[in-house]
Amino acid sequence: MTTPLSIGLVQTAALHHAADDPGAFATDVRRVVAAHPGVRLLAYPELHLCGHRPGEDPETVMHAAAEPLDGPRGTALAALARELGIWLVPGSVYEQGADGRIYNTAPVYAPTGERVAEYRKIFPWRPYETTASGGAFVVFDMAGHGRVGLTICYDAWFPEVTRHLAWQGADLVLNLVRTPTVDRAQEVVLAQANSIVNQVFMASLNAAAPDGVGRSVVVDPEGNVRAEAGPGPEEVLTDVLDLGEARRVRTRGTAGLTRVWDPFEAGRSPIALPLYAGRIDPESWRRGAEG
Template sequence: MRASLVQFDVDPFEPVAARRERAAGLVRSLGDSDLVVLPELWPVGAFAFESFTTEAEPLDGPTAEVMAAAARDAGVWLHAGSIVERAADGALFNTSLVFSPDGALVRTYRKIHRFGFDKGEAVLMSAGTDPVTVPHPKATLGLATCYDLRFPELFRALVDAGSRLFVVPAGWPERRREHWTLLARARAVENQSYVLACGTAGTHAGVEQAGHSIVVGPWGEVLAEAGPDEEVLTVDLDPARVDMVREEFPALKDRVLGR
């Protein structure tokens, strides 16, 4: 299974429409991948709170339209990162979009844990409620977004739902980059699963982004890691290794709490 993480540079001076087309071009260049992943809130910037309301869009809005076409043209499964979704009742959500190779929107995930400590995303956006998995033909994917990485309960729920591989788009700040790497590896080790954590490059509303997208194996080994700048990180994975690790070291069978 070949996965490509697009560590996108969200340039605040680039028009959103141009940014969508640039992202679509990168997706189209990755037609040899089984899964392509974009980061969190790349159309607007994860910390550009003042733009959330003006850039919010419905699930069939311009970002979904452009990303559906890119997935179809490339013939890839595409986790298109997340958008600021405006629901029918006007509520805003941080919502991930997943497209199949025919361009169909097959899953959405509304971020459950909102960051901000009573500021920013935490007050501007509503919270999702349900864990979401994706039936990718090579491995069931479990979806999480950025701050979710700090909450292991969600990842346990995804494992119980059959996930073998976690996909985590993010807009993670540079000043907490060590947490990013540590938590990605922890979620992989404790759940004996792959973790594909795709961050952004650049600076969002004055907040320098960590970059350093990372792919972690089910034993906790770092399989690939990007640098700080825009980069496409491609890695070949063996989904069967998840079952091998779980059989060789069956820690998940000894769970007591949360059964």
């Protein structure tokens, strides 16, 4: 049995130069939590704390905003999650890696104030984004609720990413977005497609103007849009999800028919995957999805 999870997706513009006013984000989070006291998981869009204003050089902003995850910004975010007793995904941030490179990274803080996960964007939007590429698929467990996977914006265009998170047992995939362009229409379709083919909940959270065009969505494991924000200014999109529904759909099938994790019968030969110099092995196909 799983406990329903109340989520809040804050579709808003980036908090530009957050370092100049370190209390501004905390004030906003407290405001949202006060208005939606039942929310347990609160998330913000891609680079919410590290956005650049129109006309600013993104490279300059990136280098000025980059910090190690355990730096002052991370310490403040951990304290805020602990103060409010929520799971906090503050959007992605510019992370100064120990290797000297800068990553676009989404940290996750538990109600205890512990940083329980950090995901580095695997597919930066080349050539426009110059952050280093991450190299790991990341999920984290919310005790009593289920397992959540993380992606950032352009990752959603690569089906391998969501498929790996589903294989790792994700019931919900949270996609943090900063899309100001017309292809947001395709991203909404991709949220539905990724839900359908992987039988997971998808929450695609876009920024509001001028950093994004909104249209954040929550999609169920059968591809139905449960909630959708408009294209206008700030909006808090809320929903209550029973993440166990993803496991039910995988077991009984989409529309009670299609079970995409059950195509291989015992004894079938592995299938070569030239793209990955690897293979789909029937012996391991279901193992991660069963979580």
